[in-house]
Amino acid sequence: MTPWLAAVCGAATMSVAFIIAWGLARKWDNYSLVDAVWAFGICFTGIFWLAACGDGSVKLWLAGGLLAMWSLRLGSHLERRIRRAHPQEDARYTKLREVWSGRVPAAFFWFFQVQALSVVILALPFLFIAADRDRAWSPWESVGLAITLLGICGEALADAQMTRFKSGNPGEKEICQKGLWRYSRHPNYFFESVIWLGFYIYACGSAWGWTTIHAPAIIVFLLLKVTGIPPTEASAVRRKGDAYRRYQETTSSFIPWPPKRMG
Structure with a gap:
């Protein structure tokens, strides 16, 4: 898969993933969920790019391993914290509810999409690693x-x-x-x-x-x-x-x- 096609597929997947996350967060009335999805999303996107564009070299395997170590540890930590605190929401999102009073679901929908975009932007180092033909x-x-x-x-x-x-x-x-x-x-x-x-x-x-x-x-x-x-x-x-x-x-x-x- 070419890097450009991989980038488009990764971005589309994250947009859909965050729409699903928004639906679950709205159902559970707890938008803190976005934090854990963000951490896991960067892992998925980066490793997808490394696998789709790469050739299984040590350089790519270690890049994916580092990303997975960071993401799975942080994402699991956030998920446990969110689950223990539920139904209490993180103070940041409680504040956003006040700011977006009267349009909370719609505002958070676009907030989640911005998070999806941030996942793609922040995972770009791994796209460049995957696209590089020099595996030395x-x-x-x-x-x-x-x-x-x-x-x-x-x-x-x-x-x-x-x-x-x-x-x-x-x-x-x-x-x-x-x-x-x-x-x-x-x-x-x-x-x-x-x-x-x-x-x-x-x-x-x-x-x-x-x-x-x-x-x-x-x-x-x-x-x-x-x-x-x-x-x-x-x-x-x-x-x-x-x-x-x-x-x-x-x-x-x-x-x-x-x-x-x-x-």
Whole structure:
């Protein structure tokens, strides 16, 4: 299959998949479902491209393996979190319901389609890897592989530490400051950005892979300015008040760093 045909098929499949996801989310009255579908969707799209355009080389197999490791772990983590919280919806989507009052289903339909488009755009590094005729291994793949694995391990550790903290039934105002959360208020977001940097560097070993710099840039922008830190911090301040404000004063918001001393 040619790369162009693979790209069109991948985009069409994601559009349909997110229409189905929207229908289920509307039926269950919980639009948080889109988060897990997004993570799984990037995996499906990237691996579809690698399989449709590739020849089964080690370079392609490892690219697909890295993508699957990231997607299946994150998607499963999100799915469990959504299922445990149901019927309570993520605060971001509760806020969107308020903004889109009177047209919630229709607005979320197009929101889900935008997520489908984002899946295709963010998976493009893997299309370039699949389309490259040179299957030779280079230092780009080695560095990208190492960085991606570091990011996956770091994100998994951060999520496990937070899950362990919450399973201990902490008080409403208590804040997780154990492990990585002592050095960053959002270590999971930091390592997510590391993963996407690794994907990009891996893609740089393929012709035109360097043009996919948009993928890690979009992820970092979203984490820092849109769907990541801003709504998470706002929600934490509402729920935890001064305790979280003190945490903000002493602890890095993104990059893990030794905490400041108070006073």
